[in-house]
Amino acid sequence: MPAARTGRWEGELLLEGKVAIVTGGGSGIGRGIANALVGEGATVVVAARSSADLEMTARDLAGGRGEIEACPCDVSDAAQVRALVRWTRRRFGGIDVLVCSHGIATIRPFLRMTERQWDQTLAVNLKGCFLVGQAVARAMVAGGRPGRIVFISSINGISSEPQVTAYDASKAGLHGLTRSMALELGCHGITVNAVAPGWVRTPLTEPFLTADLLSGGQVVNPLRRVGEPADVAGAVLWLASPASSYVTGSVVVVDGGQTAMLPLPTDAGLL
Numbered sequence: 001m002p003a004a005r006t007g008r009w010e011g012e013l014l015l016e017g018k019v020a021i022v023t024g025g026g027s028g029i030g031r032g033i034a035n036a037l038v039g040e041g042a043t044v045v046v047a048a049r050s051s052a053d054l055e056m057t058a059r060d061l062a063g064g065r066g067e068i069e070a071c072p073c074d075v076s077d078a079a080q081v082r083a084l085v086r087w088t089r090r091r092f093g094g095i096d097v098l099v100c101s102h103g104i105a106t107i108r109p110f111l112r113m114t115e116r117q118w119d120q121t122l123a124v125n126l127k128g129c130f131l132v133g134q135a136v137a138r139a140m141v142a143g144g145r146p147g148r149i150v151f152i153s154s155i156n157g158i159s160s161e162p163q164v165t166a167y168d169a170s171k172a173g174l175h176g177l178t179r180s181m182a183l184e185l186g187c188h189g190i191t192v193n194a195v196a197p198g199w200v201r202t203p204l205t206e207p208f209l210t211a212d213l214l215s216g217g218q219v220v221n222p223l224r225r226v227g228e229p230a231d232v233a234g235a236v237l238w239l240a241s242p243a244s245s246y247v248t249g250s251v252v253v254v255d256g257g258q259t260a261m262l263p264l265p266t267d268a269g270l271l
Contacts, residue, residue: 013041024102026053028202032229038066075128125170146189182249191248198255221256
């Protein structure tokens, strides 16, 4: 009989037989997302610049309900992106789900930010999503497969904070890219959405996670806790599944209610 919590039949996997690419899958949120997708039966190709991180992820997630493969890729390099998509199609026949979870950030006052720092951040955070998103969308259309594309953004794309200008701009731009892609790809049965996390414990945020913040003593959201990669993965899993078939062009906020608090803390640090 149907499971009361999910409405699914017992033993049924949400993504069985589906092929997914997860960029930034070597650690942090990307690794948590890969774990969730594999757990629901998907074949997942994790991609990142660090081969060591990818190998560790593939090893740790092996033996799940789905299959896991690693493929090094610099998402800011169009040739490497094309190679990633081509390899995935040859190996598994097609692509059903793309999750872009890669990202970098530089903390620097606006007046001291260099052109190189700006270019590096936008190249990875925004251009990388354009390159991977376009390459995968082309593959989906060529293969006649409807698909799901999910970008991992940040609440910094909605409400900015000081000293992370390039990061804020890249995430706001990613929301625009999400909406534009959704408009053009909907006729092909491809949905495009973004997930905007708040504080989540990752290698990127670890330097800013004080004991006071982790214990809830510093209140940055109504739930009084820092999120975990699994919290974001839950939203991504929904957007990658048939349950979200009528959702596209949306930004799903996963921040423990932080954006409901006005004004936002100005000393909360990088998100």
